[in-house]
Amino acid sequence: MITSDYHIHTEYSCDDACMTYNTLIKKAKIRGIKDFGVTDHIHTPFNHPDIKNSHEMFMKKKIEGMHFGVEVSAVSKWELDKIALGDYEGNITYGIREGGIPEGELAIAIDEAFIKKYDIEFVVGGTHWLMYKEYTRENLIHDYHRQNLFLANHPLIDIVAHPWWYMGPFKNERNLYTTLPWFDDFKVIPQSIHVELAEALIKNGKFHEVNLSAILLSNHYTEHFKKQYLEYLAFMQDLGVKFTVGSDCHNENYDIDFIHSNSLIEKYGIKIENNLFSALKKVTGR
Ligand SMILES: [Zn+2]
Ligand SMILES: [Zn+2]
Numbered sequence: 001m002i003t004s005d006y007h008i009h010t011e012y013s014c015d016d017a018c019m020t021y022n023t024l025i026k027k028a029k030i031r032g033i034k035d036f037g038v039t040d041h042i043h044t045p046f047n048h049p050d051i052k053n054s055h056e057m058f059m060k061k062k063i064e065g066m067h068f069g070v071e072v073s074a075v076s077k078w079e080l081d082k083i084a085l086g087d088y089e090g091n092i093t094y095g096i097r098e099g100g101i102p103e104g105e106l107a108i109a110i111d112e113a114f115i116k117k118y119d120i121e122f123v124v125g126g127t128h129w130l131m132y133k134e135y136t137r138e139n140l141i142h143d144y145h146r147q148n149l150f151l152a153n154h155p156l157i158d159i160v161a162h163p164w165w166y167m168g169p170f171k172n173e174r175n176l177y178t179t180l181p182w183f184d185d186f187k188v189i190p191q192s193i194h195v196e197l198a199e200a201l202i203k204n205g206k207f208h209e210v211n212l213s214a215i216l217l218s219n220h221y222t223e224h225f226k227k228q229y230l231e232y233l234a235f236m237q238d239l240g241v242k243f244t245v246g247s248d249c250h251n252e253n254y255d256i257d258f259i260h261s262n263s264l265i266e267k268y269g270i271k272i273e274n275n276l277f278s279a280l281k282k283v284t285g286r
Helices: 021-030 045-061 077-084 112-117 137-152 191-204 212-216 223-239 258-267 276-284
Strands: 004-008 035-042 066-073 122-126 159-161 207-211 243-246
Touching: 004 066, 004 122, 004 159, 004 207, 021 035, 021 045, 021 066, 035 045, 035 276, 045 066, 045 077, 122 276, 137 159, 137 191, 159 243, 191 207, 191 223, 207 212, 207 223, 212 223, 212 258, 223 258
Parallel strands: 004 035, 004 243, 035 066, 066 122, 122 159, 159 207, 207 243
Antiparallel strands: none
16 A cells, blocks of 8 residues: 655756645645655756755645655766866756767766755655667667666665656657557566666665656556566566655646556555655664
8 A cells, every 4th residue: 555655746846847845745645645755856966956945845844754855867977077167058957968978977966965964864866868879779778777777776875766767769649658668568678687676776775666657657658568567566576676656746736646556556466665764774774
């Protein structure tokens, strides 16, 4: 039974997310979500002011069971260096997504000091884009896995968000992904890759997210893919991987179909951690 949600965007997020703290607090109660965390985006330090603003409002609205987190993206050290030098043009809301070095060093745009400054209780880390390579199936599988592993091994990250979520080229005329990179058949990703991610998550005491809006409830993914993804989650669970749920809500009213989500994860026997903070203490001793 889903009674927690550790991936929620508010109106302070740099994207089109638009929910207020007041609405979240009111609707979480109605939807039976007792423990939850706000996680607005940080791609690069360009987004740090959003977190400052979100944190200010969090402190005003703070209630029991509501936590303050962030969602960081895997980005390149190359772009962080350029941004630090002011060496860029145009809109960098999502970082510098062109011109970088393929296979270059990966990074996230927070450190221990930033976490302390805003009392960040947990960090969700996600792979959001192909880094400076041609959009082929092979490149996408390789680079997404490289980024997922980087996040699973990063000491500041607690939850790897939405592994194998994808947004980019290859949507069909009905706005659905049915072909590349892995929507025709999720089994194109070799099992050895899943095992490698599972081992990293388990070794480091990190959680694998079960993402609702962006994967299991997404309008852009087929039922065929969602079934294969749930089978993948069950496979990861058999290997010993632990899961948290993240609605990844970007809408105004916390409209998330938790009832359908519950039925899906129950059907596949997926167990979820509804108390991240006692679990994290167990794992990390912090
Ligand atoms: Zn994300
Ligand atoms: Zn998100």
